[in-house]
Amino acid sequence: MRFSVYQVSRQGGRERNEDRMGYAYTRESGLFVLADGMGGHPEGAMAAQLALQTFSAYFQKAANPSVKEVPEFLSSATMAAHHQIIRYASEKGMLDTPRTTLVAAVIELDHIHWVHCGDSRLYIVRDGALLTRTRDHSYMEQQAHLGRNTQHINRNILFTCLGSPAKPVFDLSGPLSLQQGDRVLLCSDGLWGTVSDEEIGRELSRTTLDQSVPELVEMALKRGGARCDNVTALAMEWETPELFKRARVSTEDIDDGVFASTIQSGVPDPSIEDLDDDAIERSIAEINEAIRRTAERKA
Amino acid sequence: MSKVKPAPLPPETVIGGYRIVRKLAAGGFGVVYLAVDTEGQQVAIKEYLPSSLATRGPGELLPQVQPEKLSLYRLGLKSFFEEGRSLAQISHASVVSVLNFFRENETVYMVMNYLEGASLQEFIITARELKKQKVFRESTIRSLYDEILRGLRIVHQHKMLHLDIKPANIFVTDDNRSVLIDFGAAREVLSKEGNFIRPMYTPGFAAPEMYRRDSSMGPWTDIYAMGACIYASMQGYPPNDAPQRLEKDRLALSLSRLRGVYSDNLIEVVEWCLSLDPLSRPQSVFALQKELSRETELSYTKLNVAEKMRLQFDNLVADTKKSARKSAMPGTKFR
Numbered sequence: 001m002r003f004s005v006y007q008v009s010r011q012g013g014r015e016r017n018e019d020r021m022g023y024a025y026t027r028e029s030g031l032f033v034l035a036d037g038m039g040g041h042p043e044g045a046m047a048a049q050l051a052l053q054t055f056s057a058y059f060q061k062a063a064n065p066s067v068k069e070v071p072e073f074l075s076s077a078t079m080a081a082h083h084q085i086i087r088y089a090s091e092k093g094m095l096d097t098p099r100t101t102l103v104a105a106v107i108e109l110d111h112i113h114w115v116h117c118g119d120s121r122l123y124i125v126r127d128g129a130l131l132t133r134t135r136d137h138s139y140m141e142q143q144a145h146l147g148r149n150t151q152h153i154n155r156n157i158l159f160t161c162l163g164s165p166a167k168p169v170f171d172l173s174g175p176l177s178l179q180q181g182d183r184v185l186l187c188s189d190g191l192w193g194t195v196s197d198e199e200i201g202r203e204l205s206r207t208t209l210d211q212s213v214p215e216l217v218e219m220a221l222k223r224g225g226a227r228c229d230n231v232t233a234l235a236m237e238w239e240t241p242e243l244f245k246r247a248r249v250s251t252e253d254i255d256d257g258v259f260a261s262t263i264q265s266g267v268p269d270p271s272i273e274d275l276d277d278d279a280i281e282r283s284i285a286e287i288n289e290a291i292r293r294t295a296e297r298k299a
Numbered sequence: 300m301s302k303v304k305p306a307p308l309p310p311e312t313v314i315g316g317y318r319i320v321r322k323l324a325a326g327g328f329g330v331v332y333l334a335v336d337t338e339g340q341q342v343a344i345k346e347y348l349p350s351s352l353a354t355r356g357p358g359e360l361l362p363q364v365q366p367e368k369l370s371l372y373r374l375g376l377k378s379f380f381e382e383g384r385s386l387a388q389i390s391h392a393s394v395v396s397v398l399n400f401f402r403e404n405e406t407v408y409m410v411m412n413y414l415e416g417a418s419l420q421e422f423i424i425t426a427r428e429l430k431k432q433k434v435f436r437e438s439t440i441r442s443l444y445d446e447i448l449r450g451l452r453i454v455h456q457h458k459m460l461h462l463d464i465k466p467a468n469i470f471v472t473d474d475n476r477s478v479l480i481d482f483g484a485a486r487e488v489l490s491k492e493g494n495f496i497r498p499m500y501t502p503g504f505a506a507p508e509m510y511r512r513d514s515s516m517g518p519w520t521d522i523y524a525m526g527a528c529i530y531a532s533m534q535g536y537p538p539n540d541a542p543q544r545l546e547k548d549r550l551a552l553s554l555s556r557l558r559g560v561y562s563d564n565l566i567e568v569v570e571w572c573l574s575l576d577p578l579s580r581p582q583s584v585f586a587l588q589k590e591l592s593r594e595t596e597l598s599y600t601k602l603n604v605a606e607k608m609r610l611q612f613d614n615l616v617a618d619t620k621k622s623a624r625k626s627a628m629p630g631t632k633f634r
Binding site: 072075076079080083087093280281283284286287288290291294295297298 | 366367369370371374376380383384387388389390397398399400401402407511
């Protein structure tokens with residue numbers, strides 16, 4: 001696999017940047033993920049971070065070096081991320097749970113699958129035009145889908161996300177087969193809120209990613225003004241020609257067991273990390289050892 | 300999603316060298332069997348099989364877990380191990396002991412002492428139905444809780460909290476020992492949808508801080524539950540749940556009905572344990588034991604006429620309320 005990648009996240013006019021993004025790859029598989037921690041609930045950045053870490057940990061486990069069932073991987077990682085957030089809230093005894101949107105894609109061979117929950121989007125651009133994009137889980141998009149006037153609808157009202165007590169609703173898409181030069185963009189609503197789909201399609205294919213992505217983000221920041229939302233974009237170009245040198249990834253030279261990730265792994269979470277067969281055997285052995293010791297003490 | 304409970308293993312199935320005799324109980328976290336080991340010794344075996352996450356057809360051995368529920372299933376397994384780990388460290392006559400832990404049929408099993416007898420809850424219900432003035436005699440209460448508190452003291456010494464003490468988890472054996480059981484369900488419960496993890500508590504026995512799940516939990520949290528158990532052993536039903544009490548606390552009033560029936564000291568001990576403020580309760584099991592073992596010169600205070608009238612009025616109100624409320628241990632009319 002050969003692709004180039006460019007990612008950027010800007011705080012805009014907000015107090016904090018609660019967007020998170022990252023990518024990871026093995027020799028045969030690539031993962032791209034972006035999460036936008038939600039305001040109005042506590043610790044949005046933590047929710048986004050947990051979602052990324054869960055995806056990264058799941059990917060590291062599943063991609064050896066390719067992921068067998070990509071749709072299944074995406075849905076189980078999404079649910080796991082949701083549970084990690086709930087668990088975090090429950091362990092901290094929080095009255096309200098942290099929440100986040102999520103969009104993630106996995107590329108293998110030349111096939112791309114993606115999942116999204118909430119209003120972070122994935123765009124695929126081919127030959128200078130928008131090929132497809134995700135449909136947000138928002139009231140506005142729902143109304144637009146029904147052909148209604150959406151001018152006065154608050155675009156920020158989502159009917160699902162990760163971390164809410166209600167079970168998340170998410171959409172799996174793909175497989176779509178990528179062609180050389182296809183560009184995939186994952187972004188938060190800070191970008192698409194002020195930049196139209198046409199502009200994104202046009203700008204993304206105008207020049208190389210390392211110029212077009214910052215250009216798009218800059219455009220969104222300018223239009224967003226003093227109170228601009230966090231703007232985050234992670235873009236990937238498939239089978240980049242040799243002349244583009246920057247941030248180019250070729251997975252062909254890397255070894256079987258190698259896993260590369262820009263996502264910082266978090267505090268080791270036992271529920272993801274462990275409890276494979278070895279861990280189960282180890283726990284049982286420990287307990288039996290404790291039983292033996294206690295019995296000895298008694299005797 | 301299947302709403303059918305996973306089928307228990309049939310009698311005569313052999314697992315880990317134990318032969319199953321019959322199913323004893325089934326809960327959210329699994330099934331408990333009566334079994335015998337190779338020497339014919341009876342044991343209780345708890346099988347990890349959360350009904351919201353796993354299915355098993357009748358006559359089958361292996362549970363099925365859907366892939367999307369696997370991470371929750373493993374999370375629950377962790378709690379099951381926690382219970383095993385806790386119990387493995389303790390050897391005390393008043394705490395159920397674990398004998399073995401093994402893996403089979405793609406799940407895990409905990410082997411425990413088999414206790415013959417009945418839970419304190421069953422005793423309370425039976426006693427209450429006799430409609431006597433007292434549910435249990437004071438001397439019975441004092442000796443029963445003295446024994447159970449010895450067990451709880453050991454538990455706390457091992458830096459553990461039980462967090463679900465209630466009459467259903469206090470077992471009275473046929474040879475008259477009382478034993479603390481069920482350290483499991485371990486603090487987390489998976490909802491029916493299997494998609495939300497929330498703390499577990501039993502209304503009436505759970506201290507106010509259990510509802511908050513903050514760092515203020517400690518030995519005093521188990522002590523609140525102990526107080527509620529003693530209360531239930533006197534009244535026949537549990538005290539109002541903590542949120543209700545925080546809104547309008549009728550504890551002092553309902554305890555006053557027991558004046559003259561039980562000693563002032565015992566009533567005060569219960570009130571002390573059931574303080575809403577964690578800091579106002581006995582801070583250790585030892586402190587409670589000391590107070591409870593003080594049996595010298597018990598005084599009984601009779602109610603005066605005004606108090607009796609207030610009680611009668613309160614009974615009228617309480618009865619109408621109770622008929623509307625469904626409770627695990629519905630109240631009986633007192634005297």
